[in-house]
Amino acid sequence: MSIRTLAMLGAVVLLAVFFVSAKWTAEYLWYETLGYLEVFWRIRLLMIGLFVVTFVVVFPFIWLNFRALTSNLDQKLLAHQFPGPNQPMNTADIPGQWLIAAFGAVVFAVACSAQWDAVMRFYWSQDVGTVDPVYMHDISFYLFKLPLLEFLQNTALMATFLTSALVSGLYLGSRQLSITWAGGIIAPPGIYRHVSINFAICLFALAAGYYLDRYSLLQSDDGVVYGAGYTDVHIIRVALWFGTVITFATGIAVLIPQTLRQRTLLMTIAGVYIAFVVIGLGIIPWSIQGFRVEPNELELETPYLRHNIAFTRMAYGLDQIEVRSYQAVNTVSLENLKRNQDTVNNIRLWDWRPLTRTFRQLQQI
Numbered sequence: 001m002s003i004r005t006l007a008m009l010g011a012v013v014l015l016a017v018f019f020v021s022a023k024w025t026a027e028y029l030w031y032e033t034l035g036y037l038e039v040f041w042r043i044r045l046l047m048i049g050l051f052v053v054t055f056v057v058v059f060p061f062i063w064l065n066f067r068a069l070t071s072n073l074d075q076k077l078l079a080h081q082f083p084g085p086n087q088p089m090n091t092a093d094i095p096g097q098w099l100i101a102a103f104g105a106v107v108f109a110v111a112c113s114a115q116w117d118a119v120m121r122f123y124w125s126q127d128v129g130t131v132d133p134v135y136m137h138d139i140s141f142y143l144f145k146l147p148l149l150e151f152l153q154n155t156a157l158m159a160t161f162l163t164s165a166l167v168s169g170l171y172l173g174s175r176q177l178s179i180t181w182a183g184g185i186i187a188p189p190g191i192y193r194h195v196s197i198n199f200a201i202c203l204f205a206l207a208a209g210y211y212l213d214r215y216s217l218l219q220s221d222d223g224v225v226y227g228a229g230y231t232d233v234h235i236i237r238v239a240l241w242f243g244t245v246i247t248f249a250t251g252i253a254v255l256i257p258q259t260l261r262q263r264t265l266l267m268t269i270a271g272v273y274i275a276f277v278v279i280g281l282g283i284i285p286w287s288i289q290g291f292r293v294e295p296n297e298l299e300l301e302t303p304y305l306r307h308n309i310a311f312t313r314m315a316y317g318l319d320q321i322e323v324r325s326y327q328a329v330n331t332v333s334l335e336n337l338k339r340n341q342d343t344v345n346n347i348r349l350w351d352w353r354p355l356t357r358t359f360r361q362l363q364q365i
Contacts, residue, residue, distance in 0.1 A: 024044065028040055046120070050112050050116060055106065063097070065163050066101060069167055069170060073176055121145075146212070150216075160201045161202050163198065164198035164199060164202050171187065176191055196255055199251075201251075204251045206247050210243040217233070217237060217240075224297060227308050229293070230304060233304070239280040243277075
């Protein structure tokens with residue numbers, strides 16, 4: 001690596017340290033003024049810990065992928081050069097592989113360190129004492145635990161997908177990996193094993209995403225009210241379960257050596273997955289919502305409307321209102337009317353019979 005490259009990297013690192021130090025110094029002075037230095041150090045130590053843990057996990061993953069890449073390829077890939085179609089490539093002497101792995105690990109570590117509040121909510125979460133009506137989980141699961149689980153799943157999926165795409169692209173560019181209509185994926189055993197393991201890990205992370213998406217349905221805004229509706233509970237939830245199983249099973253199938261080499265099996269797996277996404281998560285929910293739910297919306301959505309109203313009242317503390325009955329006074333004297341002339345003048349005359357029918361037809365839902 002040239003001295004110029006090292007100097008540029010050093011300048012970038014120093015600039016990043018300067019901005020972070022300036023930000024932390026300002027926050028330190030603010031917390032000190034308020035008398036909460038303990039909170040400041042707890043947050044910063046947690047951020048540093050998350051950064052270190054993420055780096056320790058992601059860096060070996062990226063580095064081992066490039067190590068396997070260099071050990072599998074026997075052609076020359078020159079740095080900063082785009083070889084012609086007939087020029088051999090070899091990555092055995094690519095400079096700065098550790099730097100690429102470190103850069104990728106730092107990017108993910110910075111993103112994870114910013115989730116210190118999600119980690120705190122997860123670690124110090126306490127039960128609310130109320131369960132949701134769909135999955136029967138305590139509400140604290142959705143408030144304190146699910147956000148961190150979703151972030152970890154998204155991070156794992158992004159890391160494995162980007163690494164797998166980069167490695168597979170280099171294999172394709174070196175002409176050691178090819179995809180044909182007749183033979184499926186063709187590669188030497190070592191390269192095939194490397195690509196299949198990465199692909200399987202990516203599919204496992206995607207399956208975890210489908211599993212967690214089931215819980216996110218309780219925050220859906222696609223229905224008549226905010227929260228899970230009839231289609232979410234009876235159709236999409238089942239489809240996400242199916243997506244979890246089929247994606248996980250596909251990940252296991254990818255690890256079998258002959259899976260990606262058989263065109264028929266490969267096309268079957270791809271066809272089933274595409275059909276699941278298009279039909280299971282698209283056409284069927286749209287059809288059920290449009291042709292079954294909307295014509296009978298009041299009947300089918302009533303239980304979920306009740307859930308929405310009940311939990312909204314609970315969230316604002318309206319479920320603790322004490323209801324009292326007062327004896328109605330049916331006699332009104334002339335003196336009462338004179339004392340409340342403003343109210344009397346504001347009384348509008350309504351015929352309750354057409355008014356009731358109108359409210360029921362237009363606003364009852």
